Amino acid sequence: MPIVNFNSSRMSGLLEFIESLNSWGPRSRELGLGTFEQSLGVPGLAPEDNCFLLEEDGRVRGFSLIFPELPIGRSVLEMGIARDLEGTPQELDLVRRSVDRARHIGAGVAHICVTGNPSRAKMLEAEGFSLVRVYWDMVWSQNELPDQEIPPGFSVRSYQQGDATALTEAQNSAFEGSWGFCPNTVDQIEYRSQMPNTSNQGILILNDGHKTAGYCWTCLSPLNENTRGVIGMIGVVPEYRGRGISRTILLASMEYLRSLDVADIGLQVDGTNTPATRLYTSVGFEKVGELHWFELLLS
Numbered sequence: 001m002p003i004v005n006f007n008s009s010r011m012s013g014l015l016e017f018i019e020s021l022n023s024w025g026p027r028s029r030e031l032g033l034g035t036f037e038q039s040l041g042v043p044g045l046a047p048e049d050n051c052f053l054l055e056e057d058g059r060v061r062g063f064s065l066i067f068p069e070l071p072i073g074r075s076v077l078e079m080g081i082a083r084d085l086e087g088t089p090q091e092l093d094l095v096r097r098s099v100d101r102a103r104h105i106g107a108g109v110a111h112i113c114v115t116g117n118p119s120r121a122k123m124l125e126a127e128g129f130s131l132v133r134v135y136w137d138m139v140w141s142q143n144e145l146p147d148q149e150i151p152p153g154f155s156v157r158s159y160q161q162g163d164a165t166a167l168t169e170a171q172n173s174a175f176e177g178s179w180g181f182c183p184n185t186v187d188q189i190e191y192r193s194q195m196p197n198t199s200n201q202g203i204l205i206l207n208d209g210h211k212t213a214g215y216c217w218t219c220l221s222p223l224n225e226n227t228r229g230v231i232g233m234i235g236v237v238p239e240y241r242g243r244g245i246s247r248t249i250l251l252a253s254m255e256y257l258r259s260l261d262v263a264d265i266g267l268q269v270d271g272t273n274t275p276a277t278r279l280y281t282s283v284g285f286e287k288v289g290e291l292h293w294f295e296l297l298l299s
């Protein structure tokens, strides 16, 4: 099966394929497809060069995206394949093409996250990838949120136009040194804040007076016919750590998500990130699965 580069005339075929991988209802379909389409426009991705499609008689049967994260020397591969092609030489071709591309753009390592696809994990290991991180898939589905008061001097507000620079600085400083975190540019933050899966009200900022102490970026994702609220990113800038304020911002964000009538709230977290896993467990998130990150050294 030929592997071709994405271009805009192939968008509808790609979206049709994405839909075929999911069992969405009308509302979740719009969210899922809109978010996927917009994610191809994130500054720095260049899908004409970094998105490949596996085609059979002109029909999309698989895709891969190669996200260049060269400031940290890596490229993240994301793939989707038709169920009947899982574990086949066609899937392997797509993996190899994506790895070649990652190498070509100068990445030192390729990372790929595998969830519930044992044949892909085996295939990656046979290609020289190794498991480097286990992330936890966590879900909160209780009826009531724990009570929480905002500490004196602090306030929670929503993101507004003009906040992109401050949010970029807060995010980059909170996540500096975190495994797999590539510093964001202001353009990327601005673009992501306008994606269909988020909103200005869903990005909560914790201020200490006028200073940004932390933030939580919430999103929505399709969950079969329903919608799941997602804690996308939460960060407390280093000088405010260890005082319990992450709980304030997390609970405020969960309250916001609940106001949207989501089915539940989910997140993914590095299983070795003790402050984060303790925080999530303490408000009632439960581990429901694992995501496995595989790495291939390219140089």
Ligand SMILES: CC(C)(COP(=O)(O)OP(=O)(O)OC[C@H]1O[C@@H](n2cnc3c(N)ncnc32)[C@H](O)[C@@H]1OP(=O)(O)O)[C@@H](O)C(=O)NCCC(=O)NCCS
Residues within 6 Å of the ligand: 174, 175, 178, 232, 233, 234, 235, 236, 237, 240, 241, 242, 243, 244, 245, 246, 247, 269, 273, 274, 275, 276, 278, 279, 282
């Ligand atoms: C995760 C993070 C938001 C926590 O913020 P925080 O306000 O400093 O955390 P808290 O003071 O509320 O502590 C949360 C829990 O972690 C524990 N903790 C805090 N620092 C810790 C450390 N260095 N080692 C082990 N446990 C720690 C606290 O004791 C608390 O657990 P407890 O309630 O069982 O006592 C912050 O560390 C951060 O921004 N990290 C970088 C970004 C990140 O990893 N985000 C989460 C993934 S999306």
